[in-house]
Amino acid sequence: MRLSQLFTKTSKNVPADETAKNAQLLIQAGFIHKEMAGVYAYMPLGFRVLENIKKIVREEMNAVGGQEVMMTTLQPRDIWEKTDRWDDKKVDNWFKTKLANGTELGVGLTHEEPIVDASGNYVHSYKDLPFYTYQIANKFRNELRAKSGLLRGREFLMKDMYSLARSQEEHEQMYERAVEAYYKVYDRLGLGEITYRTYAEGGIFTSRFSDEFQTLSDVGEDTIFVDEAKKVAINEEIMTDENLQKLGLNRSDLVQKRGVEVGNTFHLESKYTDALDVYYADEQGEQQSIVMGCYGIGVSRLMGVVAELFSDDKGLVWPEAVAPAKVYLVRIGGDDAVKHADELYKELKGNGIEVLYDDRDERPGVKFADSELIGIPFRVTVSDRLVEAEKYEFTPRKSGETVELTRSELFAKLN
């Protein structure tokens, strides 16, 4: 895409009402627009990053057999009363609204109940199980405070997957397959090395621990204790001697860290399915309970985590897998540079390489500064001097080290 046509612009001013680095940088670079605290719109560059993260998450959920659906935001009261999660005294972060006739509705904050309720249309016999289903959709949570940019939203994009199994054993296998898929997602996002499976509270419906996936970061809200050798961690909230013993962890092996929760997986047992009266008949025709798991990944939060962690004093430093483009093409100079840059732009696009083409009539310094703020992985510069020398300047955003390359060397780097 040509920067002369992109409708967003970068800004030199740090937004005064943002304290979180991720929001500051993403607003300055034109990726997001703040609608209100905890509620952000995604502008073209930000939309592309979200789509790239969604693609990775979707591919890994599909790889374990996840069937994608789209549940509704508007929620009827009755299914939530069956699990006792309607009352604002029980669940304190609902947004509620009303139909014209006065009927109270919920604004979807999670989707266990509607998924189980819809499954009830289709699940009758042991032949109808097991399965995974998931969606990638906005959730709405009425948080008292929302000061961490994309790390804690009132409206945020989430992938939520659910597994319905015929037995505890089948559930355990599905649960571990989902956890494996999670590792793959974090690896592909470049977060694998610093993201730990972390034992945490299981929630109100189970005595089991849940697993959080915590990415190490000083801005994380959670305190975790990491066992580097075992590549696992434990959340401070459950760190008792009894639990450490149960989990086979030694206090002396643990190092205290801050983490951002970028995913979680829960054992739900049969609490939701039983409450919503969804059972299956086994091979003997006997009614049996369904064992359920749920698996969340904060898609927009991941965008915030990546922005927060991969940045420097000049701006964002996107990993290739999620960057809104691979190449930032800077054009400097007269007709020769324009002609060569136009041709290179076409050719790179023809090779399936996404390019942000800075074709604006701006000073080189402005273009370089924008390329650093926006944080595209590779900058390629075309100038009159370089055209004459039959060279291209090539600058990885991460290292900032510029080299001059011939045409074939450039394509070798980018392909």
Added chain:
Amino acid sequence: MRLSQLFTKTSKNVPADETAKNAQLLIQAGFIHKEMAGVYAYMPLGFRVLENIKKIVREEMNAVGGQEVMMTTLQPRDIWEKTDRWDDKKVDNWFKTKLANGTELGVGLTHEEPIVDASGNYVHSYKDLPFYTYQIANKFRNELRAKSGLLRGREFLMKDMYSLARSQEEHEQMYERAVEAYYKVYDRLGLGEITYRTYAEGGIFTSRFSDEFQTLSDVGEDTIFVDEAKKVAINEEIMTDENLQKLGLNRSDLVQKRGVEVGNTFHLESKYTDALDVYYADEQGEQQSIVMGCYGIGVSRLMGVVAELFSDDKGLVWPEAVAPAKVYLVRIGGDDAVKHADELYKELKGNGIEVLYDDRDERPGVKFADSELIGIPFRVTVSDRLVEAEKYEFTPRKSGETVELTRSELFAKLN
């Protein structure tokens, strides 16, 4: 995908609480689940249809230079007060909700105000214009009645595009380019022949007519008068002698029809941009008003229209462009049939052909009935007899006429 693994099932029972054919068929075939009146969840097959429609819409909006974004559902009051569209007496179909601190919020029913407000961050000079931006996202409208299935939702998926231009002339050109893109969308969906550009009321903010895109259907809510020769129509609501004359239409050339509005395009003049204080400086540095257009396509409504129009007494008849798969592969018989069908399934998938593989242990009659209800364009049958004869049964859903094909004939039909 293997039908033995698909978690939805077809149902023989017509849902008692649905009067609209599109909703009846889509629920019976397992494409959608009704959450409440006018609010439907999309199950795996329905999700695929939506994605196919989104892909077509997205490609055509990108082709005119549309820049995709994702605006927010939660809406702050202030920007809507500036255009006097906050008060429930002025706009009667808002869903409203509240922050924990009592601040009232809107639940996005349209997005002119937030788009203009966000654009104000970036638009200052004539160099920053013109542009198109669009999103594909859920809208929420507090309709009193919602009995038409996907044709009138309280929560529904919509593509909304906006153009911001520097002059009336530039606006007119952008408006007509958007209309051309709309024709392409309807053509690709197989609705081109029966969809008419229809003159209609322009709304409260302009004296100009708007354009509706009306697809002919007996279940349509609108009465329109079609000029077949000119391939345009006029909505009954503006059919006066004065307007006919203005539009160059003769009453005697017009035929009365029912239509479903599958899109609309509006001239918004400068009412939103002026109200939200978004202007640009021209080449002389003078402040100028921005001329705006908006362009809507009901994505989930289109799914309902296609389901309603392309169906028969046996079920759905999807056009290839939006079908959840191209081939419904039926396996009948013993080991030979299983082996051959498994191989054909792999091979078709390897050729990039989407297949619903009916690998269930069900009677042939059940499989054939499901293939007709689900409405995949081509059914291919593999049985022991056919394997021995080295043939495949091939049945287009539309004609229902079965022929026996050799392997090479089959692949020629499907590629």
